[in-house]
Amino acid sequence: MARPSSLALFCKVVDNFGDIGICWRLARQLQHEHGIAVTLWVDDLRSFHRICPEVGTDLELQQIAGVAVRHWRDQEGAFAADEVADIVIEFFGVDIPPGYIAAMAERRPQPVWFNLEGLSAEEWVEGCHTLPSPHPRLPLTKYFFFPGFTSKTGGLLRESALDVERERFQSDPAEVASFLAQLGVTAGEMAALKVSLFCYPHAPVSGLFEAWQGGDSPVTCLVPEGVAPEQVQAFLGEAAKPGAVRTRGALTVRVLPFVAQPDYDRLLWACDLNFVRGEDSFVRAQWARRPFIWHIYPQDKDLHHVKLRAFLARYAFDLESLNSLSLCWNGAVEAGDGWAPLWKRFADEMQKLTARAYEWECQMLANGNLAANLLKFEEFVRSGRA
Ligand code: TRH
Numbered sequence: 001m002a003r004p005s006s007l008a009l010f011c012k013v014v015d016n017f018g019d020i021g022i023c024w025r026l027a028r029q030l031q032h033e034h035g036i037a038v039t040l041w042v043d044d045l046r047s048f049h050r051i052c053p054e055v056g057t058d059l060e061l062q063q064i065a066g067v068a069v070r071h072w073r074d075q076e077g078a079f080a081a082d083e084v085a086d087i088v089i090e091f092f093g094v095d096i097p098p099g100y101i102a103a104m105a106e107r108r109p110q111p112v113w114f115n116l117e118g119l120s121a122e123e124w125v126e127g128c129h130t131l132p133s134p135h136p137r138l139p140l141t142k143y144f145f146f147p148g149f150t151s152k153t154g155g156l157l158r159e160s161a162l163d164v165e166r167e168r169f170q171s172d173p174a175e176v177a178s179f180l181a182q183l184g185v186t187a188g189e190m191a192a193l194k195v196s197l198f199c200y201p202h203a204p205v206s207g208l209f210e211a212w213q214g215g216d217s218p219v220t221c222l223v224p225e226g227v228a229p230e231q232v233q234a235f236l237g238e239a240a241k242p243g244a245v246r247t248r249g250a251l252t253v254r255v256l257p258f259v260a261q262p263d264y265d266r267l268l269w270a271c272d273l274n275f276v277r278g279e280d281s282f283v284r285a286q287w288a289r290r291p292f293i294w295h296i297y298p299q300d301k302d303l304h305h306v307k308l309r310a311f312l313a314r315y316a317f318d319l320e321s322l323n324s325l326s327l328c329w330n331g332a333v334e335a336g337d338g339w340a341p342l343w344k345r346f347a348d349e350m351q352k353l354t355a356r357a358y359e360w361e362c363q364m365l366a367n368g369n370l371a372a373n374l375l376k377f378e379e380f381v382r383s384g385r386a
Pocket residue numbers: 014015016017018019020021022050051118198224257258259260261262264277278279280281282297
């Protein structure tokens with residue numbers, strides 16, 4: 001059976017950078033590691049440009065890192081069957097242009113069609129992973145593909161060279177120092193506990209800053225531009241622009257530029273603790289071998305708290321301090337005695353938290369990686385066994 005050679009990935013930037021962050025990572029990996037000609041359809045090139053500065057914001061079609069990037073302007077247009085790729089992925093239930101779907105139905109052999117879903121640690125995901133969904137009118141079937149944390153899901157996105165790159169970086173203090181220095185971090189700031197902070201604006205940043213400020217040990221908090229701007233500005237006493245820095249008590253807060261995706265990985269690898277959010281940075285923190293705190297994307301009716309608890313039940317079932325801090329950080333419970341005792345209990349468990357980061361990574365690696373799992377299932381579908 002011929003291997004698939006082309007793939008179209010449709011991505012809409014709903015909000016923030018996560019959706020394009022994930023799709024860009026997946027597109028690159030499918031191209032680099034599996035030799036597939038990927039076309040990434042993106043509606044918002046400006047957001048894409050933030051995480052990948054090579055992206056031209058006014059181009060209809062461009063080639064970046066071996067991936068064809070097409071500006072997805074609207075739902076119009078007719079397509080010929082031979083314009084359709086072997087594999088078609090819609091990210092997170094986006095509506096593919098009707099003309100493209102009609103061409104999918106005409107193509108022989110038909111493409112294998114996936115809806116790639118969002119990440120959740122909830123148990124129902126296992127039951128829905130790879131379920132078929134027949135098209136209501138056309139002779140086409142779409143398969144739901146769920147990333148996840150168990151062997152009964154699609155696993156997590158992870159490049160095969162990641163280990164080597166991270167280990168080379170983390171084992172070379174001079175490289176870590178030079179990377180941080182390029183971002184403006186001084187030697188004095190590097191000597192403190194280094195924390196990166198990426199969260200949504202409603203995170204209780206000021207409470208945490210107070211705890212760090214009044215603590216016994218120095219903390220350097222590195223905040224990318226645009227993150228929790230009001231609370232960061234209140235601490236700084238000036239606009240939270242890249243390069244802005246202020247020390248109060250034991251805490252130094254420094255604003256970093258928003259960096260390209262590979263440098264964001266390095267930032268996570270360079271820090272002792274990472275606050276991450278959404279989906280993509282959350283997964284990247286899991287590959288940094290460092291403790292992390294997740295700020296989950298808020299949903300109606302506090303559904304995100306259910307998802308957060310599902311993840312904590314898997315990751316932090318015996319880590320009380322991580323559970324408490326995470327639940328308070330996400331507003332699922334009140335920080336009763338304030339942030340200082342919460343932080344102290346967490347900081348006291350840092351060694352145990354680091355050990356968990358190692359164990360967790362090994363556990364996740366056993367599930368394979370999302371790109372390879374997707375291609376394996378695609379082969380299964382094409383062979384008629386699904
Ligand atoms: O941007 P996000 O909040 O994205 C979210 C989630 O994906 C969520 O599931 C989705 O529903 C919602 O958007 C609409 O957070 P996330 O997922 O961590 O994505 C951020 C991306 O930005 C990630 O690819 C890392 C990248 N990044 C950089 O490249 N440079 C940086 O300096 C920073 C801070 C992030």
